[in-house]
Amino acid sequence: MCGIAGFWEHRDEVSASDILNKMIMEINHRGPDFSQTAYDKNLNSFFAHARLSILDISENGHQPMDSPSSRYRIVYNGEIYNHLELRDSLKKDGFNSWNGSSDTETILACIEKYSLDKTLTMIEGMFAFALLDRLEKKIFLARDRIGEKPLYYHFSDNFLCFASEFKSIAKHPKIKFELSDLGLDQYLRLGYVPAPFSINKNIEKVLPGELITIDLTKSSLLKEKYWHYPSIAMDSFNHQFPGTFDEAVSETESLIKKSVSKQLISDVPIGAFLSGGIDSSLICALMSNASDSQIKTFSIGFEDKQFDESGFARDVAKEIGSDHTEFILDDRMAQDFIPKIASIFSEPFADSSQIPTYFVSQLASREVTVSLSGDAGDELFGGYNRYIFTNSLWQKLNYLPLPLRAAISRLFLTVPPDKYDKFFSYLSFVNKDISKLNLGDKIHKGLHAASAKGIFELYEDLISSWKKDEIFPSQNSLSPLEKTYDELSSLSSNPISLMMAMDIMTYLPDDILCKVDRSAMSVSLETRVPFLDRDIVEFAASLPLEYKVKNGSGKIILKEILGKYISPKLIHRPKMGFAIPISSWLRGPLKSWAEDLLSSSNLQQYDYLDNVRIHYLWEEHKSGKRNWSAKLWNILMYLSWADEFRNNQ
Numbered sequence: 001m002c003g004i005a006g007f008w009e010h011r012d013e014v015s016a017s018d019i020l021n022k023m024i025m026e027i028n029h030r031g032p033d034f035s036q037t038a039y040d041k042n043l044n045s046f047f048a049h050a051r052l053s054i055l056d057i058s059e060n061g062h063q064p065m066d067s068p069s070s071r072y073r074i075v076y077n078g079e080i081y082n083h084l085e086l087r088d089s090l091k092k093d094g095f096n097s098w099n100g101s102s103d104t105e106t107i108l109a110c111i112e113k114y115s116l117d118k119t120l121t122m123i124e125g126m127f128a129f130a131l132l133d134r135l136e137k138k139i140f141l142a143r144d145r146i147g148e149k150p151l152y153y154h155f156s157d158n159f160l161c162f163a164s165e166f167k168s169i170a171k172h173p174k175i176k177f178e179l180s181d182l183g184l185d186q187y188l189r190l191g192y193v194p195a196p197f198s199i200n201k202n203i204e205k206v207l208p209g210e211l212i213t214i215d216l217t218k219s220s221l222l223k224e225k226y227w228h229y230p231s232i233a234m235d236s237f238n239h240q241f242p243g244t245f246d247e248a249v250s251e252t253e254s255l256i257k258k259s260v261s262k263q264l265i266s267d268v269p270i271g272a273f274l275s276g277g278i279d280s281s282l283i284c285a286l287m288s289n290a291s292d293s294q295i296k297t298f299s300i301g302f303e304d305k306q307f308d309e310s311g312f313a314r315d316v317a318k319e320i321g322s323d324h325t326e327f328i329l330d331d332r333m334a335q336d337f338i339p340k341i342a343s344i345f346s347e348p349f350a351d352s353s354q355i356p357t358y359f360v361s362q363l364a365s366r367e368v369t370v371s372l373s374g375d376a377g378d379e380l381f382g383g384y385n386r387y388i389f390t391n392s393l394w395q396k397l398n399y400l401p402l403p404l405r406a407a408i409s410r411l412f413l414t415v416p417p418d419k420y421d422k423f424f425s426y427l428s429f430v431n432k433d434i435s436k437l438n439l440g441d442k443i444h445k446g447l448h449a450a451s452a453k454g455i456f457e458l459y460e461d462l463i464s465s466w467k468k469d470e471i472f473p474s475q476n477s478l479s480p481l482e483k484t485y486d487e488l489s490s491l492s493s494n495p496i497s498l499m500m501a502m503d504i505m506t507y508l509p510d511d512i513l514c515k516v517d518r519s520a521m522s523v524s525l526e527t528r529v530p531f532l533d534r535d536i537v538e539f540a541a542s543l544p545l546e547y548k549v550k551n552g553s554g555k556i557i558l559k560e561i562l563g564k565y566i567s568p569k570l571i572h573r574p575k576m577g578f579a580i581p582i583s584s585w586l587r588g589p590l591k592s593w594a595e596d597l598l599s600s601s602n603l604q605q606y607d608y609l610d611n612v613r614i615h616y617l618w619e620e621h622k623s624g625k626r627n628w629s630a631k632l633w634n635i636l637m638y639l640s641w642a643d644e645f646r647n648n649q
Contacts, residue, residue, distance in 0.1 A: 002063070003030030003050040003521075004075040004151075005163040006130055007172060008139055008216060013039055016046050019172055024048040026168040030077070030521045038064040038073065043216060045132050045139065049075045052524055054268055054370060060100025067108040068097060071135050076104050077164055078127030078149050079528065081262040086110055086122060116140060120211065120226045124262070124534055128206065130162055139214045145227040146376075146532050147195070147208030147509030150517060154203050155221050160214050165518075166198060167346035167648065175202055177645075184348075184608075184638075185474055186481075189464040191350035191634055194480040194510045199347050199641075208509050229537075230487050233501050236541035245557075248547050251539065253561045259533035260286045260372070268369035271296035273360055273527075274324065276312030278383065278558050278571065279374030281320075283530055285565035287372060288320045297322040298364040298371070300356045303330050304581045312570060319566045327363045329356060331589040334580075338593060341637065342644035344522045350465075350637040351515050352582045358519040365525040375512050376531035379503045380540040382548035383555040387496045390462055392552075394455045394495065402451065409450040417444050417627060455495050456485045463507070465630045471610035481506055497545055504537075583629040587622060594618070594632070597639040606639070 005023040007016075020037050028035060031050030038047045049063035064075050080086070083103035090096070090106075095113050099105060107129070110119040116131065126148035131140040141162055143151050152169045153162040163169035170177070178201040183193045195205040206212060209227035214220070241248055260283060264270060272284045274297035288295045297317050301310025310326050317324035334355055341354060364371045378384045397405055420443050448467070452458035460481060461467065468474040478486070484505050488498055513529070520527040530536075540548075547557050559571050586594050596602065598618045603611040614635055621628040 002052055002075075002077040003027035003164045003168070004048070004063075004077050004128070004130060005168050006045065006047040006075060007159070007161040008043070008045045008214070009159045009161075009174070010044050013041070020046050020048045023163055023168045023171045024050050026171055027163065027165050029524055030164060032524050034059075034062055036062055036064065040073065040132060040134070043132065043134065043137060045073075045216075047073060047075045047130065047132070052369070052526060054079065054266055054526055061102035061104060063104055065104050065108060067112045069112060071133065072108055072111055073132040073134070074104065074108055074129055076107060076127060076129035077151075078125055078129070078144065079103065079263075079526070080107060080123050080125040080127065081259075081265060081533075082122075082124040083107075084265070089122075116211075117226065126528070126532070128164065137216045139216065141206050141212040141214070142226075143206040143208055143210055145209045145229075145534060146504070146513070146537065148513050148517065148529060148532060150514065151206040152198060152203055153206060153212070155214060158219050165346045166200070166203065167343070167645075169203055170200070170346075170645075175200075178202055181473075182477060182479070185472055186479055187348050187350070187638065188466045188472055188634055189468070190481070190507075190511070191465060191637075192511045192514060193347055193349075194506055197480070208505075227534075229501070229505055232538055233488070233541050236538065237497070239542065240544055241539070241542045241547075245547055245560075248543055249557055249560050252536075252543075252557055253564075255533065255536045255539055256282070256530060256561070257286050257290065259530040259536055261290045262533070263372060263528045263530050264290060266370050269296075269367065270370040270372070271298060271364055271368035272322075272372040273297070273364065273374070274299050274313045274317060274322070275374070276309050276314075276316050276570070277374065278555050278562060279377030279531070280313075281316045281374070281566060281570070282377070282558055282562045283372055283374045284316065284322060285320045285562065286530075288322055289565070295320075295322045296364075296367055297324045298360055298367075299324070299326045300360040300363065301326055301328045302356075302580065303328060304584070315570055316566055319570070325363060325367070327359060329359055331585060333359070334585060335589040335593070338590060339640070342641040343648075345514075345518045345641075348638045348641040349514065349518070350634040351511050352580055352633055354515050354519060355580055357515055358522065361516075361520040361525050361527075362523045365520075365523040368525075370526045370528060371520070372528050372530060373516060374531070375516060375529050376508060377555060377558060379500055379508045379512075380531055380537065381555045381558050382496060382500055382545070383558075384503070385554070386459075386462055387499050388549060388552055388554065390455065390459050390499065391495045393449075394452075394458050397450055397452070397458070402453065406451045409447045413444065413447050416625065420444075456482075456489075459499055459502075465634045471613055471635075472608060494545055496549055501541075582633055583621075583627045586629055586632060587624065591622070594636055597636055597643075598632075602639065606642070609635075 024035055028050050031052045034051040036049055047064040064073050066073050080103040083106040086106050090109055090113055095109055127144045128149035128151035129142055141153055150164055152166055154175050161169055161172045180197055180199055180201040183197040183199045187193045193199050195207050198205060209225050211224050211226045213222045272287055274280050274284045284297050299310050299313035302308045449458050449461035452461055484502050488501050516527050550556050562571055617628040620626045621632060
């Protein structure tokens, strides 16, 4: 795992080297083992690489790296899990001249032997790279199929710049900052800036599965998709898996086992995140089953027992026999960490589970250099409660005329969320976990969404913290979420399948994978996601929905597999996710931090936001009348980022 940066422009070598060094130093945490730059005088290209050594930790794995013929030069961030098989293929085809055993060298050999286009179809793993072709006088930018690894870029006349993180590319003096209205609009609503946009109008992100070609002679740019999930989904929906549920279970288990085994390849210590949920428990169980030695697992807990799942992780660890390490996060640690978030994520990012994700990464990095995670199980196998809830709610809402729905919504919104919470607390004898579900806020969110004209609008409302135009003028152009819906809506008439596909293309890469990448790389830890093996992604898309979601429960097939490895009592329990007590923290240990950011004097700098409404919600939240933590967290993370970015320029 590494950090990459570079640019193409007519500039003298001395000034270029100074800029390049500043860019790569900004992301040195991604690769603290070795850093190097390279300059191609003939093509005015400047490449830099910061290395976290995983495979072939010798100097033979250093980058920038040239191909055997010197036609190609690459800077690459990622891991290719089938690179040994690719070496076997190359040997059969007459290539057997190696300097080392790194997957970087394997990629270059494949490109030289088979072409870039074919190599992209052959490699299995996570990656983002820049490739210089000296013969064709082109630079290629590519990102893996789902978007595990990040890649930012700017292109204008006779100038290209790229980097692994926003703060690195922002160091180039030729790139001026202009706030992206669409990027900010989407961030405030979703809590992240979706690709291809960034918070800077002048910087974009390479999309998952995208190959960008920059012709240096013509100073032109071409975008194309070498892997297109909607096409995969269309083919899978039209050719669904014909077997029985038991056959689907067997095939899914076989594919996940194979993926876990492939991802255990490493020349450094390896472990896994274990939350105690379905996905991470399954990955850890299969990892333990495949390993010749005891595996290491890591989890985070909270002092607040309402949010603490560390006991479940501990129980799973006992059953699978892992060497388990846990860490209990207290309020003070969270308070001390909050100001660092803006620097770590380098763009506004407001998924509050970023906090435990960082701390579990930090915990793991003390003992291992690589950690497997259970991410993507929800998106691939229907694990999010919101899929079932949205579908069920829309079926009920659709029976009523829109004006009647709106009237009912206004009536029930007069009851504050805490009153609903109090009512449901009386039902704790039926379900002792009911207090953990924050039903009051969820009911209010559902009531607000009751005026939706269609299921997409309903889903968008339910996953958004702020509504359109609520505190910032929405943009007229289609958002990435709307474009994704338009692209996918013809694929399936089933709303749950559609929501899952939308999340695979947006929420998964831009929120979940971003969160894990930035958190782990900030402590120089490589993370791997076995569920994102291409065979698993494509097979999951082909499964009938009832093999994933049935009778109001998701991840049916994963639960069936996990039941072979751990006790049923650890499987069938309410889903919590990486929930944290943000609401109480904002009234307690984080209050002074939030107060400073939300003060009238500070908010005056941001006249494009509805500061009156923001201040009103903050006062209500502090008083305990309402829980506005989701909306406020988005604002606070943006203000914190803006302050950090301004000070770092």
